[in-house]
Amino acid sequence: MGNIKIGLEVHSQLTNLNSKLFCSCPTDYRGKEANSYICTVCMGIPGTLPVLNKKAVEDAILIALSLNSKISDKMYFFRKNYFYPDMPKNFQISQYDKAGGITLATGGYVSIPNKKVRIRRIQIEEDPARITYEGTIYKSKSSLVDYNRAGIALLEIVTEPDMESPKEARIFLQKLSSILEHLDVCHSYLEGSMRCDANISMEGGKRVEIKNISSFKEVERALNFEMTRQRNLLIKGISTKMETRHWDEIRRVTISLRIKEEEEEYRYFPEPDLVPTIITKEWVETIKDKMPELPDAHKERLIKKYELSPQNADVLVNYKLLGDFFEKCAEIYYKPGAISNWLVGDLLGYLHEKGIQLQEMKISPVHITKMLKMVDNGIISGKIAKTVLEEMIISGKMPEIIVKEKGLIRIHSDELIEQLTNKVFEENKEAVNDALEDEKAMHYLIGQVMKLTKGRADPELTNKVVRDKLIEHKKLLEKKN
Amino acid sequence: MKKIFEYSAFQIVEKIRNGELSSLEYINALFDRIKEVDSKIHAYLTVAKDMALDEAKEIDEKANKGEHLGSLCGVGMAIKDNICTESIRTTCSSKSLSNFTPSYDATVIERIRKEDAIILGKTNMDEFAMGSSTEYSFFGPTINPYNDERVAGGSSGGSAAAVAISEATASLGSDTGGSVRCPASFCGVIGLKPTYGLVSRYGLIAYANSLEQISPIVKDVRDLAILLNCIAGHDERDSTSLKVVKDDYTRFIGNDIKGLKIGVPKELFGHGTNKHVLKRVWDAIHVLEDLGASYTEISLDSLEYALASYYIIANSEASSNLARYDGLRYGFRSDEVNDWSDTFSKNRREGFGQEVKRRIILGTFALSAGYYNKYYLKAQKVRTLIKKDFDKAFKKFDILASPTMPILPFKLGEKLKNPLEMYMCDLDTVPANLIGAPAISVPCGSYDGLPIGIQFIAQPFKEGSLIQVSYKLEESLQD
Numbered sequence: 001m002g003n004i005k006i007g008l009e010v011h012s013q014l015t016n017l018n019s020k021l022f023c024s025c026p027t028d029y030r031g032k033e034a035n036s037y038i039c040t041v042c043m044g045i046p047g048t049l050p051v052l053n054k055k056a057v058e059d060a061i062l063i064a065l066s067l068n069s070k071i072s073d074k075m076y077f078f079r080k081n082y083f084y085p086d087m088p089k090n091f092q093i094s095q096y097d098k099a100g101g102i103t104l105a106t107g108g109y110v111s112i113p114n115k116k117v118r119i120r121r122i123q124i125e126e127d128p129a130r131i132t133y134e135g136t137i138y139k140s141k142s143s144l145v146d147y148n149r150a151g152i153a154l155l156e157i158v159t160e161p162d163m164e165s166p167k168e169a170r171i172f173l174q175k176l177s178s179i180l181e182h183l184d185v186c187h188s189y190l191e192g193s194m195r196c197d198a199n200i201s202m203e204g205g206k207r208v209e210i211k212n213i214s215s216f217k218e219v220e221r222a223l224n225f226e227m228t229r230q231r232n233l234l235i236k237g238i239s240t241k242m243e244t245r246h247w248d249e250i251r252r253v254t255i256s257l258r259i260k261e262e263e264e265e266y267r268y269f270p271e272p273d274l275v276p277t278i279i280t281k282e283w284v285e286t287i288k289d290k291m292p293e294l295p296d297a298h299k300e301r302l303i304k305k306y307e308l309s310p311q312n313a314d315v316l317v318n319y320k321l322l323g324d325f326f327e328k329c330a331e332i333y334y335k336p337g338a339i340s341n342w343l344v345g346d347l348l349g350y351l352h353e354k355g356i357q358l359q360e361m362k363i364s365p366v367h368i369t370k371m372l373k374m375v376d377n378g379i380i381s382g383k384i385a386k387t388v389l390e391e392m393i394i395s396g397k398m399p400e401i402i403v404k405e406k407g408l409i410r411i412h413s414d415e416l417i418e419q420l421t422n423k424v425f426e427e428n429k430e431a432v433n434d435a436l437e438d439e440k441a442m443h444y445l446i447g448q449v450m451k452l453t454k455g456r457a458d459p460e461l462t463n464k465v466v467r468d469k470l471i472e473h474k475k476l477l478e479k480k481n
Numbered sequence: 482m483k484k485i486f487e488y489s490a491f492q493i494v495e496k497i498r499n500g501e502l503s504s505l506e507y508i509n510a511l512f513d514r515i516k517e518v519d520s521k522i523h524a525y526l527t528v529a530k531d532m533a534l535d536e537a538k539e540i541d542e543k544a545n546k547g548e549h550l551g552s553l554c555g556v557g558m559a560i561k562d563n564i565c566t567e568s569i570r571t572t573c574s575s576k577s578l579s580n581f582t583p584s585y586d587a588t589v590i591e592r593i594r595k596e597d598a599i600i601l602g603k604t605n606m607d608e609f610a611m612g613s614s615t616e617y618s619f620f621g622p623t624i625n626p627y628n629d630e631r632v633a634g635g636s637s638g639g640s641a642a643a644v645a646i647s648e649a650t651a652s653l654g655s656d657t658g659g660s661v662r663c664p665a666s667f668c669g670v671i672g673l674k675p676t677y678g679l680v681s682r683y684g685l686i687a688y689a690n691s692l693e694q695i696s697p698i699v700k701d702v703r704d705l706a707i708l709l710n711c712i713a714g715h716d717e718r719d720s721t722s723l724k725v726v727k728d729d730y731t732r733f734i735g736n737d738i739k740g741l742k743i744g745v746p747k748e749l750f751g752h753g754t755n756k757h758v759l760k761r762v763w764d765a766i767h768v769l770e771d772l773g774a775s776y777t778e779i780s781l782d783s784l785e786y787a788l789a790s791y792y793i794i795a796n797s798e799a800s801s802n803l804a805r806y807d808g809l810r811y812g813f814r815s816d817e818v819n820d821w822s823d824t825f826s827k828n829r830r831e832g833f834g835q836e837v838k839r840r841i842i843l844g845t846f847a848l849s850a851g852y853y854n855k856y857y858l859k860a861q862k863v864r865t866l867i868k869k870d871f872d873k874a875f876k877k878f879d880i881l882a883s884p885t886m887p888i889l890p891f892k893l894g895e896k897l898k899n900p901l902e903m904y905m906c907d908l909d910t911v912p913a914n915l916i917g918a919p920a921i922s923v924p925c926g927s928y929d930g931l932p933i934g935i936q937f938i939a940q941p942f943k944e945g946s947l948i949q950v951s952y953k954l955e956e957s958l959q960d
Contacts, residue, residue: 040585044805046578046686047565047587049719081801081848085821090804099853143821267848269857272690272798273682274720 006169006223007161009197010176012186013127014059014153021126021153022050022093029148030191042126042151044089049273052077056124056153057277059185060104061287063155064122066179066294069108074278076101077124077271085145086128094125094156096268104279110159110179111296112171118160127152130192155186161199166223169198173216174318178295181320188216189357198223202230205240210254213247222247226254298323306336315344321358322348325365333369335376342368342389350390362396371399383455384408411457417449417465420457424448425469436474442466485510486647490556490704493650497544497555504544504555508537508599511557515601515648523623524633524643526562528602529569533557536599543597551596553711558593559649561640562603563610564695565684566590569600573686574618575608577806577813577832587684588719589653589695589712596711601649604639608834609803610655610688612636613663613906614896617836622893626668627930631890634664640698641668651704653712655685657693658791659885659910662922665698666885666934669924671951672698673705676941677917678723681716687802689795690721692914702923702952706730709944725942733949739773741950742878748784749883749909749936757928762884765925765935768957769882769950776882779874783866784912790867791911792904793847793860800844806832839900868916875940880950883909885922885934913938921947923954 017027023041041048064071078096095103108119129150133140157176163169177194180186188194196219201207210226213219230240245254293301295317302313302323316323326343330336347368351361371388374380380388380403391402403409411417424445425432434441449462485507488496496502512530519525540555560566563573565583567590572578586594594600607617615623615638623638625631626646633642637654641664644652654661656674665672674696685695697708709730716722743766750759766776808814808828815827833841847856874881887908896903913920918941922934935954939946 043810045583045811046571046573046581046805047583047585047684049683051718051720079801081804083804083807083825085809088805088810090807091801099858265850267801267845267850267853269797269801269848269853272721273687 003203004164004227005161005201006163006166007199008157008159008163008169008172008219009199010157010159010173011127011195011197012063012155012157012180012188013190013193014056014155014185015187015190015193016185017053017056017059017153019053020151021053021056021124022151025151027152029152032148034144034146035148037148038150042088043147050093050271052274052277053153057104057279058287059153059183060122060124060155061279061284062183062291063157063180063185064105064108065284065288065291066183067105067108067110067119067122067157069105069119069122071105071279071284072102073280074102074276075104076276077274078268079271080125081267084128085143086131086150088129088147088150092126092128093271093274095123097121097123099268101268101270110172110175112168112175115162117162117172120158120160122158123156125154125156126150127154149192161201166220166227169223170216170220173219175295177216178318178320182292182294182298184292189359200226200230202227202234202240204234205230206242208240208242209244210247211244211257214249218247218249221252222254225252229254295320302326306330306340308336308340312340312344315348316340319348319358328365329368332365333372335372338372339368342372346386346389347393350393354393356393361393363392367392367396367399374399374403378410378458379403380408380410381455381459384410408454408456411453414461414465417457417462418469420449420452421445421462421465421469424452425473432470432473435470436477442470484647486514486650488650489700490553490651491701491707493556494550494552494554494707497540498550500544502555504537504540504599505534507555508533508557508601511601511647511649514646518626518646519648521624521629522626522633522642522646522648523621524559524604524639524646524648525602526572526574526605526620526639527570529566529600530602532569533599533601540597540599551598552707553593553596553598556598557601557650558598559601559604559640559643559652560590561606561637561652561654563606563655563686563688564590564653565686566600566603569603571603571686572619573609574606574620575806575832575834575837576619577808577829578686579619579813581812583684585684587695588681588716590684592712592714593653593708598711604637604643604652604654606639606654607636607660608837609686609799610636610657610660610693611799611836611840613659613903614891614893615639615664616893616897617834619834624893625890625931627927627932628890630892631931632667632893634667634886634890636660636664637672637696637698638664638668641665641670641672644668644670644698644700651700651708652698654696654698655688655693656696656910656914657689657795658914659907660693661696661698662885662910662920662934662936663906665922666924666936667890667932669927669932669934670698670700671702671705671921671923671955672696673709673921673944673947674913674919675709675713675944676723676919677914678721679713679725679919679942679944681712681714681719681722683716683718683722687798689798690802691798692791692795702948702955703731703734705921705951706734706948709948713944728945730945730948733945734952736949737773738769738950738953741769741774741880741946743769743774743776744779744874744878744881745776746779746781746784746874746881746883748781749881749912751887751908753905753908754884754887755889758884758887758889758933761926761928761933762882762935765954765958766882768954772953772957774950777878779878781867781870781874783863783870786863787867787912787915788904788908790860790863791907791915792843793856794864794915796840796844797847797857797860798844800841800848803833803837803841808832836900864915867912871912871916871918871938879939879943879946881938883936883938885909885936889928889931889933909936917941919944919947921951923951925954925958
């Protein structure tokens with residue numbers, strides 16, 4: 001197999017802004033009525049003019065700094081002209097690095113295990129509208145355009161083709177997303193807030209671009225498909241063409257959109273309604289001062305301060321919300337090892353299984369610490385705690401309430417356990433006899449007692465009672481004999 | 482004696498403030514005038530009579546109560562139909578916007594309304610301001626008030642003609658390459674293109690953003706100073722509007738011009754210039770000389786490329802600006818055909834006139850990959866060269882003088898067959914737009930009943946110098 005080179009073009013909305021890139025429309029358009037978050041400016045109504053959102057530039061500079069990029073001291077906006085229904089003006093205000101254009105930043109890198117993925121450039125542009133179809137794109141009679149998204153600030157981050165496998169591309173995207181999450185400028189969990197185009201070339205073949213990849217999970221899938229497709233062609237001695245392909249998420253295949261021999265025709269030219277943006281060193285410095293902790297430092301701190309395993313620390317950094325949640329828990333109840341295991345293992349696992357987003361779960365750090373205290377105080381068993389956790393995530397009820405409602409408190413009563421043990425011995429006479437010889441049979445008897453209490457019997461106590469009972473039984477038998 | 486509708490703006494303001502004149506009476510007189518002459522002139526596309534009369538009544542009430550009256554109180558103004566006016570149709574003289582009514586006022590409209598000006602209606606123009614005769618209007622041409630066989634100039638032909646024949650006391654046009662100075666010259670009124678960035682473009686429907694400014698057209702220089710005081714100044718909604726300290730332009734009225742140095746660039750007095758135009762312009766320069774100014778003939782080599790540079794930049798920007806008129810969200814929409822692409826193309830094919838299409842195609846070509854460096858980028862370089870040449874000249878001279886138009890108002894239809902000939906008319910006016918400098922056209926006589934204008938160009942933000950010299954010339958020529 002030849003070498004693979006993968007480059008990515010990530011489009012990330014600046015989701016933490018209050019207004020769009022060039023007008024004062026709000027940005028929390030998700031779930032809102034179509035075409036209700038629009039104004040004369042973002043609709044390109046004749047006579048209106050764009051005014052640059054300064055905070056968007058600041059967020060973008062913050063991102064560029066975190067990616068170790070070189071910030072330009074002056075940048076321009078360019079018009080990218082093409083006709084498409086998602087563009088109210090039939091051009092997009094973007095940036096361009098040719099024809100005298102200067103984008104926000106160039107260079108930089110993102111560290112992933114064993115390598116640095118280099119950044120080529122970072123630019124600011126406006127998001128086009130969203131087009132939806134009735135049913136599928138092929139069968140729909142019309143395209144429906146929702147302009148709520150039109151004009152949202154979008155950052156384009158272009159990498160060098162430094163990734164060598166689809167998996168590496170996913171790891172890069174996870175890292176990038178975690179960085180943006182740490183900066184609190186782009187929340188990738190918001191639907192469609194991070195999108196990606198990928199290009200892939202294999203030794204002996206031409207560069208193929210894949211467009212329309214809606215999420216990171218899909219990026220790895222699309223690249224895997226494309227890798228296999230290209231490899232099969234190369235094996236047959238067919239060279240891949242330089243082309244743009246479309247990722248069909250439903251059928252999970254790439255489809256050729258156009259064969260391109262040269263650069264597409266966008267008739268770029270400087271946006272005459274905006275003036276060049278001067279980025280002074282002082283401005284950059286004040287933004288730098290606001291730089292929060294980034295993933296690498298975050299991970300190191302978690303390991304040092306809480307003595308977490310690197311694996312757990314990795315997960316808490318990748319899911320920054322969970323990392324923050326973890327620290328709040330540890331503040332209330334300092335059992336960082338146990339807390340991190342619960343969060344990274346059971347909690348995250350259950351969320352994934354149920355398809356629940358982190359920010360959707362209904363529990364607070366107090367839920368977790370209370371639950372852990374109950375385990376540590378022997379009120380519930382670890383096994384019961386797992387049930388309690390799942391119930392908490394769904395209902396948001398406090399653990400003591402759940403335990404009470406469902407009668408999950410551990411049974412410590414010698415009397416009760418003895419009673420139940422007697423019952424089990426009566427009903428399993430054969431097993432009792434076997435248990436005298438066979439350890440396994442003894443565990444079966446313990447299991448039966450646990451079963452009768454639905455797992456609530458104190459395991460140590462039960463163990464002791466059953467063993468004592470067996471010794472008693474043995475003595476009785478010996479007497480008889 | 483002057484009729485009511487013939488007064489200058491400053492006289493109207495004075496009379497209304499004194500209680501000598503009823504705003505309602507005056508506005509009614511203007512509408513009577515419009516009724517009387519506009520069927521011949523065709524300056525207006527839309528009149529907003531009801532709204533205007535209501536506003537006139539309000540001003541009279543304010544006057545009666547002794548409340549504050551703005552600096553343009555009662556003045557009846559005509560607005561070029563590419564400047565957005567809330568709830569008054571704004572068409573750009575194009576079929577594509579023939580049904581477009583803006584939901585907002587342009588910044589200049591807000592400003593003149595705040596000073597109590599009254600909007601009479603919207604005026605005819607070349608479609609999307611592309612032209613020099615107002616013949617490229619979907620609604621038909623505007624006729625020169627001095628000669629009904631001749632054009633009013635363009636593209637702000639309606640705004641200039643309306644003031645010239647007193648269908649409005651003052652008006653606003655827009656000037657991208659001479660679009661206010663040309664019709665001002667042809668109609669014998671005053672038109673000023675301000676420094677780029679002095680007046681907000683918010684609400685001006687763009688033809689060529691980096692060149693154009695909303696520009697006043699008036700009967701006399703004093704009115705110009707009052708109107709400019711009102712519309713000039715920074716606007717947050719226009720990123721290209723500049724943060725400069727506002728001047729009071731009336732303070733330049735009446736200042737003498739002793740020692741004023743005038744540069745006369747020979748390139749703006751080219752071979753094609755009409756001899757009668759030359760004579761009147763030189764006469765005017767000599768008048769200024771008599772008033773204590775001095776002049777020197779100079780040469781600005783780079784001007785040779787000004788026209789080519791202008792048309793490449795203007796058309797390039799236009800090709801992108803006009804992309805939005807696809808009839809899908811507003812504006813003219815033809816019958817639906819097949820799919821988006823076909824419907825869209827049909828809307829544009831039927832919505833735009835020939836000249837607009839020509840310029841879109843030229844601009845699209847100039848911006849295309851492989852041609853961008855050769856055309857657009859080179860044109861921008863030429864622009865820089867021209868600016869340098871002018872900067873040099875302004876180190877020696879206070880103002881530059883030239884004919885506004887190299888020719889007399891031409892006959893209707895005369896230049897429609899040859900677009901290049903039409904473009905050549907803009908030879909003397911485009912340099913000011915390329916360099917962002919203020920330029921004015923002032924009447925300096927006539928030939929055979931046809932008005933002739935002289936152009937003065939000053940350094941950016943030196944509108945005061947233009948007002949100073951224009952006022953002195955106006956005063957002398959009236960004597």
